[in-house]
Amino acid sequence: MSTIAPQFRLSRFIGSLFDIIFWVILIFSLVGLPIVFIILFYIKMPLVNNQMLTPYLAMTWMADPSRTLPIIKSFIHTTLFHVMAFPGFGFAALLAAATIFVERKFLAKIQLRVGPLYCGKIEGILQLMGDGLKLISKEIIIPAKADKPIFWVGPLLFVGTAGAFVSLIPVARGWVVANPTVGLLAVFATIGFFPIISVLTAWAANNKWTFIGGLRALHQMIAFEIPLILSLLSVVILTGTLNLSQIAESQQHYWWIVFAPISAIVFFICIIAELERIPFDLPEAESEIVAGWLTEFSGMMYGLIQLGTYLKLYAFAGLFTVLFLGGWNGPMVWPPFPADIVTNGITIGPVTAKIAGLPLFDQDMLNGTLWFVIKTVGVILLILLPRGVFPRIRIDMLLHTGWYKLIGLAFINIFIALGLLYAGVLGPGGLIQ
């Protein structure tokens, strides 16, 4: 007898399940299917097995395995899938969510604590899901004197900008959502929006803590944007392109961190400052100004900001990987798809199933993704590490670091890169290719 639901009867529960299934099937077949077919007539259908897929054949993939995989394959290469799932939002959000959990356990291990422990029996592995459910179910409280439109739009804009940043990061060869010729400039344009959103939401909340935090965020991000841009110039000089895919492609034999180590260090410090992480977490210094510019956010609005922050973390780590650590380049370690399955099919007892279009992803893409993820996770762990080690620094030290030291350091490597270029060692037409 349950104490939570004393009136519980298993038979009624199962009956209600059947009830729901009945209504879902009824409504789907009467309303959903006609709508699906009307929509299908307006969608460009793929070519499957040398036969144009018509809306009349569209549902046959459910029963016909020789059509299923080609349809999935053609779906994978659509923009919709790129944006929603693989190199875009879904993939990044998965990595971001994993980062939140890993950060808590990792910091706990550094500081000899245990971290999340109880939720989900094994090392608190379900803690994140519980936190997410809590954030979704919490009430959203808007302060009475807040400027409501800006306050509501702020978190959405933050996640949107972080998503735009994520869309520029190439994961494997040809697997990138947006691939403009001026990709690096697009990155600069995108990260320029973050301070605006911080300071506007901070002002809109009408609270002194948020406003102080917002002004600090503005100061800090603007101070570190310039060394960030300057530190990437050496890579641009060495590769002669602004396209991120081409920059990653140019590192097949050696990584740019070899020739631009100072740039890499400056860029890494700027990443930490732009992400407002310890030791540069003054905008949300929780022991001084409650939670900085996030103070008034509650429920899922806070959740959205948190999601945006970790998407941004992933995007910056991915950018570091693409620019300095060779992107997707690495030795081929992914095993090739067994050829006899493609030619002979899968034999299970007496039945031989020959499935069309079987290597769903090619080996090159899987291997590239593997190396990209390994390197990015390494960079993410390096970004997380200072939080367990360093204290927060003072704002004048922070601004001094940004405006004086890092800009000077960034220039050093620009001159090194120019020297290498004019000496004919590197770059287009250089000795080392």
Added chain:
Amino acid sequence: MVDAVFLALSVLTIGSAIVALEIRSLIYGSIALMLTLSGIAGFFLLLDAPFVAMFQLSVYVGSIAVLILFTVMLVRRELIFNKIEDKRRRYAGIGLMLALMLGIGMVIIGSGMKSMETNSPAVDYKKIGSDFLTYYSPALIVMALILAASVVGALTLARREDMTNDQRAN
């Protein structure tokens, strides 16, 4: 498609420019100004000049609009603005703007720019760079000198004797 995007961008840019001028709240005015500047970046994208568009976004929206926002937030409104409500001024302004636009339009149409080539390739940013260093190098040098002079001027203006640091050291 391009026509629809062009129309939408025009409505966004001009509408938010009018909002930026007319709205009471300074913060909303500066947000509308940001929208205007972003709309201009959109025009550059339509004109196949992504390089200029990205610089428009990162310089105008990312820096200048932030500075305006910053100033608006930190300075009290009564100190910088002297409100003059005058209908005739507004109509004079609108008339002046229309006259100016008509004049510029006449000049442009009269100069023979009546047709546009729509399917030319996007401008390569490397070409812009090499042009700057060869044909337009005097302009580049003059720009660099102006920027350097203004940076030196800003540093001179911002310099002050800082007493608090000495006290802290003691």
